[in-house]
Amino acid sequence: MCYDAVLFDNDGILTRPTLLEVQREAVRRAFEEFGIAPTTETVDGVLHGSLTQLRHICDVHDVPCEVFWEHHEAHAAETQRTCLENGSKPLYDDIGVLDYLDQPLAIVSNNQHATIEYILDVFGLEGHFEVAYGRDPTIDGARVKKPNPHYIERALAELGVERALYVGDSNVDIVAANRAGIDVAFIRRPHRDGYELAADPTYEFDSLDELTAVC
Incomplete structure (x- = not known):
């Protein structure tokens, strides 16, 4: 056809594909900007959960969801840029x-x-x-x-x-x-x-x- x-x-x-640990690092960096050290379970919930779950996670940590997500997206782009530059992606x-x-x-x-x-x-x-x-x-x-x-x-x-x-x-x-x-x-x-x-x-x-x- x-x-x-x-x-x-x-x-x-x-x-x-971007390595899972690289994706997790972006989530951790976003939380760190709010003074939070997230568990791996929380990090994976952000990566693999629904938007409803993301909002719940942000509510639990008293973080504005929309602001947190913009920080996450910026860190995700930054960590992947490093991967593209060092040849790991x-x-x-x-x-x-x-x-x-x-x-x-x-x-x-x-x-x-x-x-x-x-x-x-x-x-x-x-x-x-x-x-x-x-x-x-x-x-x-x-x-x-x-x-x-x-x-x-x-x-x-x-x-x-x-x-x-x-x-x-x-x-x-x-x-x-x-x-x-x-x-x-x-x-x-x-x-x-x-x-x-x-x-x-x-x-x-x-x-x-x-x-x-x-x-």
Whole structure:
């Protein structure tokens, strides 16, 4: 099938996933600004819990949720920038497939927008992508991250296309693409070995190189 555009997730697709300990460090730094030393359970609750859980955690520690989250997003972008600079968050080897795709390309990621912008800059990828969205560094931005199709739909509107393919490595990617009404390719990277899918993707590949067969 011919697509009018191809949209990519970032972490686990273009760059290797950010290490969990790096993500935890960003949460700890945010709490430290309020004089709090959080437990690992609290840190993981911020990272993996719902917005309701985040608000509960902030209430327990008497921290303004919206302010805390903006501090967290800033520290998350800063710690990941360090990872990009020291080589611990590299591009995947099959990133070269971008040179063989003729359609307009976009990035739609749940990562912080500042991180996505820095990835484009540090790896010189600006020329490949017409649109790039990470989440806004606010509670509202977190509320509409995938599996909400909000950012995918914004990218589609900006590109002026409807028939597009989204490329991701998680169930939230599949659900978000389905909700946006577009096809989705699931890339089963080594870190997704044994990962169970909650819904069937349009395609399942082992590498980005296989995109050329459908694009």
